[in-house]
Amino acid sequence: MENQIKRIGVLTSGGDAPGMNAAVRAVVRSAVGRGIDCIGIRRGWNGLINSDFIHMNASSVSHIINKGGTMLYTARSEEFMDPSGRAKALATCKLLGLDGIVAIGGDGTFRGALALSRQAAESGHSLQVVGVPATIDNDIGCSHYTIGFDTACNTAVECIDKLRDTMQSHERCSVVEVMGRHAGYLALYVGIAVGATAVLIPERELDFDRDIVEKIRRARLAGTTHYMIVVAEGVASAMDIAKRIHDEVGIDPRVTVLGHIQRGGSPSARDRETASRMGYEAVKVLAESRGNRIVATQDGRIVDLDMEEALQMTKAFNMDRYQVLEAMTNCKDIL
């Protein structure tokens, strides 16, 4: 049952992630290739509320696959959380003749999409929505991977490698805060990749003595004179951790909050490729007249899942990685 869908909208919402542009490009080109009109909704769900859109064709997405950020802009919409905001959004969908929407973003974006499609159904309007996971946090339960994670990890690693140079020269301790919202995927992955002295993640209850003091002590006894502590923002602020290190260990750490720099930059090959496959799949799902789906990766394969079920899924935190980190930092003779 192909091509019941005549016109779709595509939007990016929530925090931007490198690779969002590649996903938009894939959605537009896949739609055009199937004879489906594509409208770019700007500024996330606000664009539907405010009728803020652009017509897209194959060439309007030329030369963006390598660009960070999102050409459609993004926002977190308070108004869309309310049924009255969604009613305005639905009015725009009707006016533009949209049969489907591809929403590229995180958890909040998908919850918004589901609420919109339910409200549409209640008012007798059929609107198919498909979510594409894009967030540097990699914290979407239903998908092993989210667009932007790889680039953000590489950006953080590049920054921390630079910090290490100066920390080594001055024989200092560095406390680096990385993003990740309530999850520690980014921090742990980056921590392993930079050879951190210690990594603090929200998934593991903090024992300051075990997780920091003891690790610094071991490193010092083994002859090391600089230390790299990576803190996930979901644990504590790097400032607070540095103060405790100062008070309890008696050294004077330097603090770096990597912040939004982790969200920028040209997407890695992995993010471009994943975004292209996910964007393609999202349009395929809509062309098959299937809605309320989330496109996801499972063991490297692209799948699509019922949106309501997918939003209830949780991803087991990979503690094996933590054990790898422990094995790297617990040796007594590290230099």
Ligand code: F6P
């Ligand atoms: O979800 C992506 C993310 O960058 C999180 O890692 C971070 O906690 C949050 O967004 C920051 O949001 P904002 O852009 O609103 O400061």
